[in-house]
Amino acid sequence: xxxxxxxxxxxxxxxxxxxxxxxxxxxxxxxxxxxxxxxxxxxxxxxxxxxxxxxxxxxxxxxxxxxxxxxxxxxxxxxxxxxxxxxxxxxxxxxxxxxxxxxxxxxxxxxxxxxxxxxxxxxxxxxxxxxxxxxxxxxxxxxxxxxxxxxxxxxxxxxxxxxxxxxxxxxxxxxxxxxxxxxxxxxxxxxxxxxxxxxxxxxxxxxxx
Amino acid sequence: xxxxxxxxxxxxxxxxxxxxxxxxxxxxxxxxxxxxxxxxxxxxxxxxxxxxxxxxxxxxxxxxxxxxxxxxxxxxxxxxxxxxxxxxxxxxxxxxxxxxxxxxxxxxxxxxxxxxxxxxxxxxxxxxxxxxxxxxxxxxxxxxxxxxxxxxxxxxxxxxxxxxxxxxxxxxxxxxxxxxxxxxxxxxxxxxxxxxxxxxxxxxxxxxx
DNA sequence: AACAAAAGTTGCGGGTACGCAAGTTTGCGC
DNA sequence: GCGCAAACTTGCGTACCCGCAACTTTTGTT
Numbered sequence: 001x002x003x004x005x006x007x008x009x010x011x012x013x014x015x016x017x018x019x020x021x022x023x024x025x026x027x028x029x030x031x032x033x034x035x036x037x038x039x040x041x042x043x044x045x046x047x048x049x050x051x052x053x054x055x056x057x058x059x060x061x062x063x064x065x066x067x068x069x070x071x072x073x074x075x076x077x078x079x080x081x082x083x084x085x086x087x088x089x090x091x092x093x094x095x096x097x098x099x100x101x102x103x104x105x106x107x108x109x110x111x112x113x114x115x116x117x118x119x120x121x122x123x124x125x126x127x128x129x130x131x132x133x134x135x136x137x138x139x140x141x142x143x144x145x146x147x148x149x150x151x152x153x154x155x156x157x158x159x160x161x162x163x164x165x166x167x168x169x170x171x172x173x174x175x176x177x178x179x180x181x182x183x184x185x186x187x188x189x190x191x192x193x194x195x196x197x198x199x200x201x202x203x204x205x206x207x208x209x
Numbered sequence: 210x211x212x213x214x215x216x217x218x219x220x221x222x223x224x225x226x227x228x229x230x231x232x233x234x235x236x237x238x239x240x241x242x243x244x245x246x247x248x249x250x251x252x253x254x255x256x257x258x259x260x261x262x263x264x265x266x267x268x269x270x271x272x273x274x275x276x277x278x279x280x281x282x283x284x285x286x287x288x289x290x291x292x293x294x295x296x297x298x299x300x301x302x303x304x305x306x307x308x309x310x311x312x313x314x315x316x317x318x319x320x321x322x323x324x325x326x327x328x329x330x331x332x333x334x335x336x337x338x339x340x341x342x343x344x345x346x347x348x349x350x351x352x353x354x355x356x357x358x359x360x361x362x363x364x365x366x367x368x369x370x371x372x373x374x375x376x377x378x379x380x381x382x383x384x385x386x387x388x389x390x391x392x393x394x395x396x397x398x399x400x401x402x403x404x405x406x407x408x409x410x411x412x413x414x415x416x417x418x
Numbered sequence: 419a420a421c422a423a424a425a426g427t428t429g430c431g432g433g434t435a436c437g438c439a440a441g442t443t444t445g446c447g448c
Numbered sequence: 449g450c451g452c453a454a455a456c457t458t459g460c461g462t463a464c465c466c467g468c469a470a471c472t473t474t475t476g477t478t
Contacts, residue, residue, distance in 0.1 A: 009425070009474055038464065048428050053465060149404045151372050156365035156405065163360050195358045195412055196365065202407035218444055218455070247434065257458050262435060 017055050019045040021069060024062035025109055033063075033116050060122035064113060067106050068126045074098045076133035080140070087141060087204040088197035091134075091157060095193065096186045099161070114169045123169060127161040134158070142207040149203055156196055164192035226264050228254040230278060233271035234318055242272075242325050269331035273322060276315045277335045283307050285342035289349070296350060296413040297406035300343075300366060304402065305395045308370070323378045332378060336370040343367070351416040358412055365405055373401035 023044035027036045038059055042052040056062040078094035085093075101107075113119040135154035142150060168185050232253035236245045247268055251261040265271040287303035294302075310316070322328040344363035351359060377394050 007475075012474095013426080049464095050428055050430090050466090051426085054427075057465075059464075146400070148372065148376070148400050152369045152401050152404045155368035155372055156408075159364035159368045160361045163357065163364055167357070191355070191357050192361050195361045196408050198411035199365075199405050199408035203404055216445070221444090222456080258434095259436090259458055259460090260456085263457075266435070268434070 016045065016047060016051070018069075020047070020052060020055055020062050021066040024059075025066035028063050029108060029112060033112070033119065058122070060118050063109075063119060064123045064126055067109050067113070068123070068129070071098055071126075072129045072133050075130050076137045079134065079137045083141075086201055087138070088200035091138075091200060092190060092193045092197070095130075095157070095161065096189050099189060100186050120169045124162055124165045127158050127165055130161065131155050131158045142203060145207050153196075153200060153203060156199065157193065160192040160196055161189065164188040167192075225254065225256060225260070227278075229256070229261060229264055229271050230275040233268075234275035237272050238317060238321060242321070242328065267331070269327050272318075272328060273332045273335055276318050276322070277332070277338070280307055280335075281338045281342050284339050285346045288343070288346045292350075295410055296347070297409035300347075300409060301399060301402045301406070304339075304366070304370065305398050308398060309395050329378045333371055333374045336367050336374055338367075339370065340364050340367045351412060354416050362405075362409060362412060365408065366402065369401040369405055370398065373397040376401075 020041060024036070024041045027040055027044060036059075038052055039049045041059075041062060042049040045052075052062075056065065075094055075098045078097055079090050082090035082093060101110075113123045131151075131154050134157060135150045138153055139147075139150035164185070168183065168188055229250060233245070233250045236249055236253060245268075247261055248258045250268075250271060251258040254261075261271075265274070284303055284307045287306055288299050291299035291303060310319075322332045340360075340363050343366060344359045347362055348356075348359035373394070377397050
């Protein structure tokens with residue numbers, strides 16, 4: 001059901017995408033970012049360099065995708081799994097849940113990302129990927145009152161996540177020169193999302209009338 | 210005071226930037242987008258190709274900048290000019306005012322932009338430029354209660370503008386090749402911004418206590 | 419089983435983007 | 449005025465990105 005296009009073809013595509021992600025991250029961790037050519041990643045994944053660009057439109061995308069893969073869909077699912085609380089709470093909790101690193105699996109990857117400005121930017125921009133899935137799930141909750149509202153709310157939530165991630169990966173002047181992941185990401189996310197709560201709840205109120 | 214760095218140097222930089230914008234737009238209108246090289250724009254503006262990329266990081270940026278130049282600062286000023294109405298109303302009216310094309314000066318430019326996907330995307334992305342000026346002016350209205358709130362609200366407003374622009378430049382169902390600008394941009398902007406009004410006003414309420 | 423259409427991969431070619439280091443211009447204190 | 453430091457420009461070299469057209473693989477139909 002969730003796999004709309006079933007079949008061997010889609011399977012291979014996902015496998016290739018994952019192979020590229022993994023190869024990109026592994027090579028970047030092993031050699032450092034500037035010692036990894038797109039050609040290297042493609043070769044390690046067993047495809048041509050041209051094919052690499054059919055999957056990722058920049059070198060950084062593949063690396064950050066290894067960390068953020070599938071997160072977007074999980075956020076939407078986590079919102080859908082909270083039908084009994086208000087929209088604002090459902091969204092906030094779903095996001096906090098999914099953006100909180102469950103394990104240490106990617107800790108070194110995150111250190112690499114935070115150390116490199118180009119990767120930081122790409123990482124922060126991944127917040128935009130939640131927009132479409134989130135808009136869909138919000139639209140389902142609100143009903144078909146207005147086509148624009150879910151998109152605007154989802155885009156705003158994505159923007160708030162971007163602000164939080166930006167603050168998180170920023171080597172904060174306050175703490176020190178050392179790149180410590182500043183503050184708790186859950187707290188940053190809650191703080192960034194809280195100004196949007198009135199908008200989310202107001203939309204829900206209007207929809208339920 | 211607004212011209213932080215005064216002097217001949219800054220003057221020349223702005224002149225170069227404007228020359229590049231104008232050259233890019235003029236050439237694109239004269240020859241069509243794909244018959245304009247970055248080298249051509251640089252030559253027409255009297256600088257080296259390398260210098261072009263010191264000012265704009267993509268070919269499309271220069272062209273859309275000719276239409277959107279300075280808009281961001283004007284939006285912030287227009288918000289500041291409305292201290293007597295609620296924050297939501299001030300923001301919405303300021304944006305509608307500044308995004309409503311005052312003249313026909315750029316009508317043909319907008320037709321070019323809407324016709325080309327790459328330019329459409331670059332144009333829609335210019336909405337992000339209002340974020341920082343808008344965050345500043347919102348922060349001034351709210352006081353220094355919370356550093357995150359103004360940024361989140363500004364980012365959300367920028368996201369809403371992006372949604373509205375996206376809907377505006379989208380070639381409507383009538384696909385005779387001719388792109389009719391679908392709907393009224395002011396109406397689209399009001400519709401996209403209205404879901405954020407509760408968030409803006411709630412932030413202001415909290416700040417005034 | 420065979421075939422045609424749809425989808426994906428690949429090499430090629432040309433344009434774009436940017437780090438770097440050398441050269442030039444501007445700002446500013448003396 | 450003088451000269452130095454900072455800022456800007458430029459050429460070069462390298463890598464990236466993507467349209468295109470030819471080729472291969474998968475899918476669905478008869």
